[in-house]
Amino acid sequence: MITIEIRKELKSGVIELAILALLVRREMYGYELSQKILDLSSGQIEVKEGTLYPILYRLEERGIITSRWQAPLGRGKPRKYYYVTGKGRQYFAGYRKEWNVVVEFMCKILE
Amino acid sequence: MEKRYLDYIDDVVSRIDTDSQTKNKIKQSLTEHIEALIEKHGSLAYNKLDPVEKVAWEFSENLQLQDRKEYSYPWPRRYPVWRRVSQKKIFNIPLYHITDGYNPETGEFEIARGIFAFGPVALGVFTAGGIALGVFSFAGISAGVLLALGGLSLSALASLGGAAVAGLFAAGGMAVSFGLSIGGFAVGHIAIGGEVFGEYIYKTTTGEGNAVEWFRNYLPYFVKFFQ
Numbered sequence: 260m261i262t263i264e265i266r267k268e269l270k271s272g273v274i275e276l277a278i279l280a281l282l283v284r285r286e287m288y289g290y291e292l293s294q295k296i297l298d299l300s301s302g303q304i305e306v307k308e309g310t311l312y313p314i315l316y317r318l319e320e321r322g323i324i325t326s327r328w329q330a331p332l333g334r335g336k337p338r339k340y341y342y343v344t345g346k347g348r349q350y351f352a353g354y355r356k357e358w359n360v361v362v363e364f365m366c367k368i369l370e
Numbered sequence: 371m372e373k374r375y376l377d378y379i380d381d382v383v384s385r386i387d388t389d390s391q392t393k394n395k396i397k398q399s400l401t402e403h404i405e406a407l408i409e410k411h412g413s414l415a416y417n418k419l420d421p422v423e424k425v426a427w428e429f430s431e432n433l434q435l436q437d438r439k440e441y442s443y444p445w446p447r448r449y450p451v452w453r454r455v456s457q458k459k460i461f462n463i464p465l466y467h468i469t470d471g472y473n474p475e476t477g478e479f480e481i482a483r484g485i486f487a488f489g490p491v492a493l494g495v496f497t498a499g500g501i502a503l504g505v506f507s508f509a510g511i512s513a514g515v516l517l518a519l520g521g522l523s524l525s526a527l528a529s530l531g532g533a534a535v536a537g538l539f540a541a542g543g544m545a546v547s548f549g550l551s552i553g554g555f556a557v558g559h560i561a562i563g564g565e566v567f568g569e570y571i572y573k574t575t576t577g578e579g580n581a582v583e584w585f586r587n588y589l590p591y592f593v594k595f596f597q
Contacts, residue, residue, distance in 0.1 A: 271432075289399060290406035307420065309428025312399040316392075316433075336405050339398075 265304065274306055275314050276358055279343065279351045282324060286342035289315065315341060323347035375404050378419060385426035387453055388433060396429060460485055463494070560584060572596060 265273065274296075281287060281295055293306045318324040318341075325344050330337040343351065379400045383393050407415040419425075453472070456465035467484030471491070482489030482499065490500040497504030500511070507514035507523070514525045523531035527538050534542035538549040540558065545551040551558030554565065560581050561568035572579035582596045 288402070288406070290403050307425070307428055308400060308403050309425050310432050312396065312403075313429060313432035315399075316395060335409065336402070338406070339402060 270310060271314070274310060275318070276354055277306075278311075278314060278318070279323070279347065279354065282341055282343045283348065283351055286340040288338040288340050292341075318347070323350050371401070371405065371408070374416060375408070378416075378422060379404065381422045382425045382429070385422065386429050386433070388430075390457075392433065400425075456484065467494070 277296055278292055281292060287295065289308070289311055293308070293311050296304055296306050315324065315326075319326060322344055324341050324347050326339050326341045328337045329340050379397055382400060383397050386393065386396060388396075404415065404419070407418055411418055453470065454466065454468045456467070458465040464484040466486040467482045467489070468487075469480055469482045469489040471479055471489055480489075482492040482497075483494060485495045487494030487497045487502070487504065488499055492499040492502040492507075492509070493504065495505045497506070497512075497514075498508040500509060502509035502511075502520070503513045505515045506517045507525075508519045510520055511522045512518040512520035512524070512531070514523070514527075514529070516525065516527045518525035518529045518534075518536070519531055521532045523529040523534045523536075523542070525534075525536045527536060529536035529540045529542070529545075529547070531542045533544045534540040534546070534553070536545075536547040536549075538547060540547035540550075540556075541552040543553055544555045545553030545558070545561075545563070546556075547558045549558060550560045550562070551568070552562045554563055556563035556565070557567045559568055560570040560572075562572045562574065562579075562581060564573070564575055566573055566579070570579070570581040570584040572581035577596075582593060585592045585596070
């Protein structure tokens, strides 16, 4: 499967929303998030570490997500799991509404 | 984790111009990310890594370091910015500080300050750049306690340059000192050159002057250079 490069202007908003949508469902660690996005986009959208982590840092600084270190069961190194805060859930709900409006508009205009 | 992965992480982080706290955060994230990659791909994980420059660039772009540079710097930037500051300090002064004059943390012009300081404006012990002030200075305009070299150089001990002013020894197109001056235009206690002014002088154009006597009395080894 060929991955596509998402331009910077699109990337910051879309990937941030995608990350939030995943984290609202359950907590995940960085690499897991990037793999999940790759899987759900059928291998087309690869979020590199240079994109993923700065978004996570920003969301965490703004109190939208938070994190905790957790060692996996059995062998393996501890991982930093991210999850959405109460404030983050509200933020996500608003973001999602905006997104739906934008998508509806863009679908019409690009038809 | 294998050394090659640690080197890779260090290399990426060293290319991102940000504060040490963010660098540590990036280092931690990359370490965790690569560990997960190794768990999944084993020894093939290294081949899955992007080139160091690309990863560093992407971090910089997404941390909005690039935008800040373009916005705040007075002339067009290229990447990467040349800025290295040693973590090692001697008397609370960084061992070295190399800068092209731009501090990405503040977005402002910065002076290189270190034992070894290199930059458009440098301050330290061994200094070099556009304007440098130090114990040993090499610059367009340099001021050195012991030695200054440059277009315009000023020193308590010795200066060499287009225009050199020193306490003890000056050499250059124009040389002025309280001791020995050598140059096209020389002023000093002992002055050697084309146009000379001093107590003991030697005109290289005509071979005239009483400086030879001084050298014969105090530094006879150098008399041969006047013959």
